[in-house]
Amino acid sequence: MSEAIRVHDVAAADWRDWGWQMRHRIRTAADLRAFLEPTPDEVAAIEALATRFRFVITPYYASLMDPADPDCPIRRQVVPRLAELGDPAGLADPLDEVAHSPVKNVIRVYRDRIAFCVNNECALYCRYCLRKRMVGDEDWTMQKRELETALDWIARTPEIRDVLLTGGDPLVYSDAKLEWLLGRLRAIPHVELIRLGTRLPVTLPFRVTKALCAMLERFHPIWVNTHFNHPRELTEEAAEACDRLLRAGIPVGNQSVLLRGINDSLPVMQALCEGLVRMRVRPYYVYQAQLLEGTAHFRVPIEAGQAIFRAMRGRTSGFAIPQYVLDTPHGKVPLELPFVKGREGDDYVVEAWDGAIWREPNPR
Numbered sequence: 001m002s003e004a005i006r007v008h009d010v011a012a013a014d015w016r017d018w019g020w021q022m023r024h025r026i027r028t029a030a031d032l033r034a035f036l037e038p039t040p041d042e043v044a045a046i047e048a049l050a051t052r053f054r055f056v057i058t059p060y061y062a063s064l065m066d067p068a069d070p071d072c073p074i075r076r077q078v079v080p081r082l083a084e085l086g087d088p089a090g091l092a093d094p095l096d097e098v099a100h101s102p103v104k105n106v107i108r109v110y111r112d113r114i115a116f117c118v119n120n121e122c123a124l125y126c127r128y129c130l131r132k133r134m135v136g137d138e139d140w141t142m143q144k145r146e147l148e149t150a151l152d153w154i155a156r157t158p159e160i161r162d163v164l165l166t167g168g169d170p171l172v173y174s175d176a177k178l179e180w181l182l183g184r185l186r187a188i189p190h191v192e193l194i195r196l197g198t199r200l201p202v203t204l205p206f207r208v209t210k211a212l213c214a215m216l217e218r219f220h221p222i223w224v225n226t227h228f229n230h231p232r233e234l235t236e237e238a239a240e241a242c243d244r245l246l247r248a249g250i251p252v253g254n255q256s257v258l259l260r261g262i263n264d265s266l267p268v269m270q271a272l273c274e275g276l277v278r279m280r281v282r283p284y285y286v287y288q289a290q291l292l293e294g295t296a297h298f299r300v301p302i303e304a305g306q307a308i309f310r311a312m313r314g315r316t317s318g319f320a321i322p323q324y325v326l327d328t329p330h331g332k333v334p335l336e337l338p339f340v341k342g343r344e345g346d347d348y349v350v351e352a353w354d355g356a357i358w359r360e361p362n363p364r
């Protein structure tokens with residue numbers, strides 16, 4: 001069990017030290033009481049789910065929770081509820097990732113790129129995590145020899161141009177381990193692009209140190225995709241973390257998941273995306289929540305998602321509108337409603353954001 005913390009007594013330097021945050025993570029209902037009084041449902045769920053999907057939260061992320069609101073969108077993402085036990089339709093691996101793995105923890109859906117799950121650890125565990133079957137589970141830890149096997153496979157597969165380091169979270173690695181891994185990848189001539197999929201700018205922004213950014217900068221082109229879901233996550237600390245990455249020349253994009261009661265409304269989604277753009281983070285994808293075990297209470301009907309993204313068009317800058325997608329075992333599929341309504345003769349008939357119909361002659 002982690003040492004109980006008294007939030008007001010923590011020195012500012014400790015609070016901003018990512019190692020301190022990792023060592024003082026919340027793991028029990030008793031730890032959580034330093035931030036809020038858990039409901040009976042939450043206490044029972046923490047116990048009932050203890051062996052099924054880990055409950056861990058960084059003190060920083062816990063400090064964003066509203067203690068007075070059990071439906072707080074930050075709290076709902078990370079504090080278990082008994083509803084997780086009642087989802088008969090949910091699957092363990094809805095994208096069939098295991099079947100798409102030529103070697104352990106390498107997922108290949110497309111010819112030229114892979115998701116390389118280098119780490120099964122995260123700073124905290126999101127209750128809707130697509131990889132809950134593996135994150136936090138020791139069976140999925142990548143030992144050094146398994147990392148070597150995966151690196152050998154990449155080196156022997158010349159079509160692989162783009163490698164996404166994900167997990168879990170690659171930034172939970174130490175700088176030295178990440179540097180070793182990036183060096184090995186950069187030594188493979190056909191690997192053009194390295195992407196990092198990380199939620200640490202959101203859940204533990206102090207991890208994004210100047211030293212980390214200076215190290216990453218040596219392995220360009222490096223891109224980062226992070227994972228903000230709600231405008232309340234757009235704190236000064238998170239903005240500073242993204243700014244450090246951007247100043248190191250690393251483009252930062254955002255991928256959210258559409259979650260019921262968290263970001264499934266136009267005002268919240270618009271505020272999130274506009275806030276990201278103010279931080280110079282590009283809203284890139286919003287995923288439809290998968291048919292994943294224990295997540296029925298998070299899933300949103302696709303029509304509701306389509307209505308949100310249709311309504312954003314015309315209401316905000318085009319680059320603030322992410323693509324609404326469904327991930328499938330065959331890759332990502334855009335879910336947006338079509339703006340092209342059909343053809344009349346050779347002309348295209350389109351619908352503008354305000355509902356106006358326009359007929360455009362088709363250049364030949």
Ligand code: SF4
Binds near residue numbers: 167169
């Ligand atoms: S940070 Fe990402 S990988 Fe980790 S639990 Fe959350 S969604 Fe899953």
